[in-house]
Amino acid sequence: MTMRMDFNNMLKERIGAQGISLESIEKLNHQIAKANKAMVDKRTAGKMAWRDLPYNQKEVVTEIEQYVNEMKNEIDAFVVLGIGGSALGPMAVQQALNHPFYNELPREKRNGFPKLYVLDNVDPERLVYFFQTVDPTRCLYNVISKSGSTSETMSQFMIVQKLLEEKLGKEGAKKRIVCTTDASSGNLITIAKGEGYKYFIIPSAVGGRFSELTPVGLLPAAFCGLDIKGLLEGAAQMDALTKGEGQDDIFKNSPHMFALLHYMGMMTGKNITVVMPYADSLKFISDWFAQLWGESLGKQFDNEGNIVNVGQTPVKALGVTDQHSQVQLYAEGPYDKIVVFVGVDEYRETITIPKTYADMPSLGFLGGVTHNDLIKTEQAATEYALTKAGRMNMTLTLPKVTAQTLGQLLYFFEVATAFAGELLNIDAFDQPGVEEGKNATYAMFGRPGYEEKKAELEAAPAKDSQYII
């Protein structure tokens, strides 16, 4: 079972003026070849370590599975303390593969596995209300931070550690904390070793938003009973598509083609891409993709140091729900977006609408139809409407949502993002634009070493009160 990509509706022959012509693709052959080469060269040079994750984690997987077996009956809930790349992946995978009301089910309906919470904010209400909801001493807290200096995650960790030590003592607390971090650099590995906490390693060459297939994502998934080997197998299957024939022929390489079409869209004013799954289970894939695509490609400088201010803003939508919210804008607003439908051939359940009000015109036709048919038909109809309105759209389809196809989809988006970075000639793997805000935060708290930034902040002009109304 392999996912597929249908890009008919990105082309001029189907959507007219806003579409892409085959000739314009051909004109980019040189640039495509250059990007192909960079992908191979960087992988060979170890600069895309995330590409090897499907192959080099056999021991890690075994260790995770052993740890899950050892711990799962000791706890009521597995709690991720992480933010950004450490939270979006675990949430997306859980939503995709587990019961949508997982935490509300009795334990036996969760196959004996603990609940999952992902606490990815420092709103004070989050932790306080969380502690009112669970017995905090019956949770295993997974502190995820590659750098070990993520203020949000580390502050949560310190709060939780104190609470656990007060209630369970230092030895008891030790069994309730597991860290996922870099093998050598940063505070968290130092703390984990010093305190004697169990820990798992994020390979140092894998960046946060490309880390879902490391223990960052595998550990939470395994604690919820998910098939983490399947995820990795799926990623390997997608990787295979980018080798062999796909290596150089972009018409056989779906993630590269996805990137190329988006790149060409950006060049003609499509500064927005909407990811719109027609499946509740895939809803949070859009959130995970939003970080991957937005943070990787939103860059001020190109590789030669020219100011380019490129990037494309990812928008999250859900079919059919957002037909009643966003599709009016997509169909009639500016020609500024690409809509990526994500469909599934086979849902995991079926439900049929009874033939109750056969005589009412707007209801009669629904009788005997399944929700499976309704959602797929509405997807097709929305695709038809956007195509007729001349709007760029494409469709990714999973035969069924399984660990394997999900692994394919995650890896698909990662490869597409990296390839788009090559086409844009930018570094898809850094995030220099977040430093200013971090440094300003440090300065505002008077952290030593940030005196100069503090002086800069204090010198900033005050707000004009007449513009506060």
Place this chain on the structure above:
Amino acid sequence: MTMRMDFNNMLKERIGAQGISLESIEKLNHQIAKANKAMVDKRTAGKMAWRDLPYNQKEVVTEIEQYVNEMKNEIDAFVVLGIGGSALGPMAVQQALNHPFYNELPREKRNGFPKLYVLDNVDPERLVYFFQTVDPTRCLYNVISKSGSTSETMSQFMIVQKLLEEKLGKEGAKKRIVCTTDASSGNLITIAKGEGYKYFIIPSAVGGRFSELTPVGLLPAAFCGLDIKGLLEGAAQMDALTKGEGQDDIFKNSPHMFALLHYMGMMTGKNITVVMPYADSLKFISDWFAQLWGESLGKQFDNEGNIVNVGQTPVKALGVTDQHSQVQLYAEGPYDKIVVFVGVDEYRETITIPKTYADMPSLGFLGGVTHNDLIKTEQAATEYALTKAGRMNMTLTLPKVTAQTLGQLLYFFEVATAFAGELLNIDAFDQPGVEEGKNATYAMFGRPGYEEKKAELEAAPAKDSQYII
């Protein structure tokens, strides 16, 4: 307690080239005056019936409260069957005012009120899994559809009705269904009267996305123990700001100024607006706003019938979480967006970070700090960073999240949307762009009367299989 809007960072004097000058606002005085007049004229003519909702629902509120008292102990959960405007508002209000883990709390911690579920999709997995999670006979189902012909909602209703009648009999089922719909037109009012279901009315002049302060939103909120009078009071408070001095002076009228600044942003390429609350409780306000702003302003034709393809794409973000996901793009990507921070002065809880690792530079400064200070400082730092990078941003602040301030915020966005519609010279209250998809759906199902559309669909060129990879 009144919310406030700080728009300093929309202005040229603070962000430079991308900013708005006071002179350019002045140049629009004539257009602003025209929009002001249209707002008054339309309200007087009854074309903005949603503006009167804070004042004309005393009896409705009483009826709702009586019904809640009568029913709440009979049920475990209140279940919204609705989509779009019938779902986004109820979710936003519940998230804002109730416990974030509300459904997981034992009943006494919910003050005796039932759980709330909003089933706003026709993914077959949604209903099937829902029925595995609750006792479906112990729920009260609120079928919300103004037209009574919303396929998604009505199909869910038919499934639920059949299930209830099988398990409880026709009389028993009757007590488990309450409808919210138009007083006279459409199937749902016919069905409600025919079957003897309890029903509440959506005033016929109030459109779906402006209906949160009708029984559409008030009934679910009241069933979760929320202060619906407070919501309406807050809306009235915001309405007052748009009268008197605010009637004509846009510098005293925050929703009008919000609209004007966004309009001016759109005219200079800001085709995206990001709503980024720094509060978990306000997260779903962004979803509700996305429909309101996107569907109201995304239009092909202006009021004179010229093709204009206007609109601005709303993006949902959450602070601080999305600093680790989206802010890189906002700071360094194209100058194509406005970021609207939504802050709160006072959170409802406080939690303090212990001074555990005082000697570690990246952790020491956190010791003794509250999460309240951390989230607010990060908001200020992000605002500083975006301003320094020359990015348009503004801040809405609620003194505290209460029913009143939330009512203010909802009404603020509604007025801003209507005023933006006037500035754009489009109809902010229709949604013609969704008809094509609906009609295609009907045709695909062979609904009588859609034979022509069916023929059109069948004549559409087939997909080229070489573009499916």
